[in-house]
Amino acid sequence: MSNLQNLTSKIIKESELKAEKIINEANNKKEETINKKREEANKISDSMLLNAQNESKALIERAISKAELEARNKKLIARQAILNKVFEEAENKLKKMNHEVYQQFITNVILSLDIDGDEEIIISTDDKAKLPKDFILSLNNELIKNGKFGDLKYSNDERNLSGGFILSKGGIEINNSFKAMITSLRDELEYGVNKILFDEN
Numbered sequence: 001m002s003n004l005q006n007l008t009s010k011i012i013k014e015s016e017l018k019a020e021k022i023i024n025e026a027n028n029k030k031e032e033t034i035n036k037k038r039e040e041a042n043k044i045s046d047s048m049l050l051n052a053q054n055e056s057k058a059l060i061e062r063a064i065s066k067a068e069l070e071a072r073n074k075k076l077i078a079r080q081a082i083l084n085k086v087f088e089e090a091e092n093k094l095k096k097m098n099h100e101v102y103q104q105f106i107t108n109v110i111l112s113l114d115i116d117g118d119e120e121i122i123i124s125t126d127d128k129a130k131l132p133k134d135f136i137l138s139l140n141n142e143l144i145k146n147g148k149f150g151d152l153k154y155s156n157d158e159r160n161l162s163g164g165f166i167l168s169k170g171g172i173e174i175n176n177s178f179k180a181m182i183t184s185l186r187d188e189l190e191y192g193v194n195k196i197l198f199d200e201n
Helices: 002-095 099-112 125-129 135-145 178-198
Strands: 120-122 164-169 172-177
Touching: 002 178, 099 135, 164 178, 172 178
Parallel strands: none
Antiparallel strands: 120 164, 164 172
């Protein structure tokens, strides 16, 4: 009986030791697995956070670029509108010049042109009324003094010109209307006007 008890006690003790060892191993394995999973989760979380930060940064940069582009476009549109207004005002001032100044203007422009002197002048009815009746005669005399033919005449061709004139001969026209003159000078003048209006270098 005593031997049986000893054997039983021994088996129980060995079983308890084995069970304790298995439990300890399982606990260690559990901790190891938890730590590994925690590490993996942290890496995934860090990666997701980094991706989110990068995406957020990219979104912010795109939004800033878009806003800057829109602001630049609005600025360019506003500048263009101001420049249009400036050149429109310049044309209006030319239209309002008094008769004597207008007469001198046309004389000076025609004398500065490389023409034969027998062209036709196309001019609006309103502007023709600003000129004296002997204007063509005096203009032709000036051309003769400058060594040119001196046989300009008014054309019967009516044009809706907003100031200035057109010289015509053989189907070739030299457009000196205010609108055409301002348009041709605009590219040249825009830099200076931009600098004055917008303080550009």
